[in-house]
Amino acid sequence: MIEFRSVSKQFPDGTKAVQGFDLTIPSRSTTVFVGSSGCGKTTLLRMVNRMVEPSAGQILIDGEDIATTDAVQLRRRIGYVMQNSGLLPHRSVLDNITTVLRLNRTPKAEARERGLTLMDTVGLDRALAKRYPSQLSGGQQQRVGVARGLAVEPNILLMDEPFGAVDPIVRTELQEELLRLQRELGKTVVFVTHDIDEAFLLGDQIVILKKGGVIAQQGTPEEILANPVDDFVADFVGAHRGKRSLSLKQVDGRTIVVDADGKPAGVLAEGAA
Numbered sequence: 001m002i003e004f005r006s007v008s009k010q011f012p013d014g015t016k017a018v019q020g021f022d023l024t025i026p027s028r029s030t031t032v033f034v035g036s037s038g039c040g041k042t043t044l045l046r047m048v049n050r051m052v053e054p055s056a057g058q059i060l061i062d063g064e065d066i067a068t069t070d071a072v073q074l075r076r077r078i079g080y081v082m083q084n085s086g087l088l089p090h091r092s093v094l095d096n097i098t099t100v101l102r103l104n105r106t107p108k109a110e111a112r113e114r115g116l117t118l119m120d121t122v123g124l125d126r127a128l129a130k131r132y133p134s135q136l137s138g139g140q141q142q143r144v145g146v147a148r149g150l151a152v153e154p155n156i157l158l159m160d161e162p163f164g165a166v167d168p169i170v171r172t173e174l175q176e177e178l179l180r181l182q183r184e185l186g187k188t189v190v191f192v193t194h195d196i197d198e199a200f201l202l203g204d205q206i207v208i209l210k211k212g213g214v215i216a217q218q219g220t221p222e223e224i225l226a227n228p229v230d231d232f233v234a235d236f237v238g239a240h241r242g243k244r245s246l247s248l249k250q251v252d253g254r255t256i257v258v259d260a261d262g263k264p265a266g267v268l269a270e271g272a273a
């Protein structure tokens, strides 16, 4: 479980990115931060692995205040997947995936075996192991990024717009893969996006943010769809999705809410269908 307690972040230039943020993120489920550009999503995410330090407040992981932990150690046990994959261009696919394992002093042969297994896990052909990132498609690069994030067998996986830079078809594929992976692995995933459709598809819990990291609404997709708390949320959900008729469809054993074009608009909680 991750707890934000009255967390604020003011950058040295005076920008107040996040103010008095409170949230509990349950373990083994996916929480999605969704909101417009600049509302503080990335700042919130990066405070979880101390790439950004809060100016005030506390963040607890399983009851432990992370400010009291060693930042480097913390970062090495939390998976982090970023937009544009963030891969090292002069390292092979396998080296990219196993970098943190090697930093953690995992023996070379073991790291290699684990890297290849991770390639299987994220649906990458092992034949690509020796290629460089520039020799891969955008979707393949993102898969390498996910494999790298999973390399240290983290309980927590932070994902910052990981599928933002790929075309819509590949994006749908990657989203479905993530749903499958999450069913198998059951990580605590914190996912950032500005795309409400993506949020509804992937999130067990959705947190809609306004500027300054202010929570406009949090809840399950169906709670938010059924009862937007105010005009801001209704507009955000409606304007980004179009107010189209909704219906239900079975995808991978989950009941998905789809709009008139068959685009996913949400997932029904178990037992709700």
Ligand SMILES: Nc1ncnc2c1ncn2[C@@H]1O[C@H](COP(=O)(O)OP(=O)(O)OP(=O)(O)O)[C@@H](O)[C@H]1O
Residues within 6 Å of the ligand: 011, 012, 013, 015, 016, 017, 035, 036, 037, 038, 039, 040, 041, 042, 043, 044, 194
């Ligand atoms: N290092 C920094 N120094 C000063 N201001 C910053 C810094 N990083 C972010 N900000 C500001 O903090 C606010 C929140 O930024 P953040 O990157 O968290 O937003 P975001 O919701 O992730 O946006 P996007 O979707 O565009 O990535 C913005 O106003 C941004 O300009």
